[in-house]
Amino acid sequence: MIDLSLGFGKQAAPILSLPHLAIAPGTLLGVAGPSGSGKSSLLYLLSGLLRPTKGSVHWGDTDLTSLSEGACDGWRRRHVGFIFQDFHLIGELAPLENVLLPAGFHGWRIPADLRKRATTLLDLVGVPTNRGSVADLSRGEQQRVAIARALLFDPPILLADEPTASLDAVAADNCADILFANARENNRTLIVVSHDHTVIDRCARVLHFDKGRLLTKTEAA
Numbered sequence: 511m512i513d514l515s516l517g518f519g520k521q522a523a524p525i526l527s528l529p530h531l532a533i534a535p536g537t538l539l540g541v542a543g544p545s546g547s548g549k550s551s552l553l554y555l556l557s558g559l560l561r562p563t564k565g566s567v568h569w570g571d572t573d574l575t576s577l578s579e580g581a582c583d584g585w586r587r588r589h590v591g592f593i594f595q596d597f598h599l600i601g602e603l604a605p606l607e608n609v610l611l612p613a614g615f616h617g618w619r620i621p622a623d624l625r626k627r628a629t630t631l632l633d634l635v636g637v638p639t640n641r642g643s644v645a646d647l648s649r650g651e652q653q654r655v656a657i658a659r660a661l662l663f664d665p666p667i668l669l670a671d672e673p674t675a676s677l678d679a680v681a682a683d684n685c686a687d688i689l690f691a692n693a694r695e696n697n698r699t700l701i702v703v704s705h706d707h708t709v710i711d712r713c714a715r716v717l718h719f720d721k722g723r724l725l726t727k728t729e730a731a
């Protein structure tokens with residue numbers, strides 16, 4: 511639930527302004543709009559990676575805006591999988607090591623079943639585990655590694671920023687199938703920014719933004 515605006519520096523007008531939004535658990539929410547309309551900024555606000563200039567972001571009983579940076583990082587690790595528009599992979603590491611990166615923050619040796627899950631996820635998105643460093647993969651393959659990584663801990667909230675932008679039609683469909691099936695079957699909240707109609711059309715609700723403002727909300731029939 512949010513009621514917020516976001517501005518950067520001394521800009522006169524906020525780059526994103528949203529009066530109120532309630533998202534029930536398990537919602538499949540699409541975010542659409544032209545380039546620069548504030549879609550990525552919305553995901554950053556919802557995950558606590560950015561703090562609103564005004565207003566707050568609540569997930570259940572947790573008000574992200576009242577948490578310290580460290581507490582917010584901890585909350586995000588436990589609750590959010592984030593597929594970044596530019597992937598945020600570590601180029602010199604192998605695909606499997608990238609998928610297991612979130613496990614590195616938990617301070618224990620990576621258990622065999624988690625390694626197996628990472629392997630299964632890579633297999634599911636169609637990236638073989640025996641590839642070298644991700645820097646040598648195509649953009650589409652890197653995008654699929656980023657998708658697998660976001661699913662590692664089966665987070666209750668999945669935020670996906672243009673998750674199919676670098677994929678061909680078949681791979682895009684396959685990855686969208688994985689994201690939406692996972693959300694539906696496990697009642698996960700999926701919030702997906704996309705220009706891709708095959709992704710947006712799968713969403714139960716769609717927010718349309720322009721110039722940082724919410725233009726319309728549409729609901730699937």
Ligand SMILES: Nc1ncnc2c1ncn2[C@@H]1O[C@H](COP(=O)(O)OP(=O)(O)OP(=O)(O)O)[C@@H](O)[C@H]1O
Pocket residue numbers: 518525543544545546547548549550551552595
């Ligand atoms: N750190 C920043 N400092 C200043 N302005 C920023 C910053 N980050 C984003 N903006 C501005 O905020 C606006 C919204 O950016 P945002 O990336 O959220 O848009 P978007 O709809 O996701 O765009 P795209 O579809 O191209 O990814 C843009 O005008 C952008 O230049």
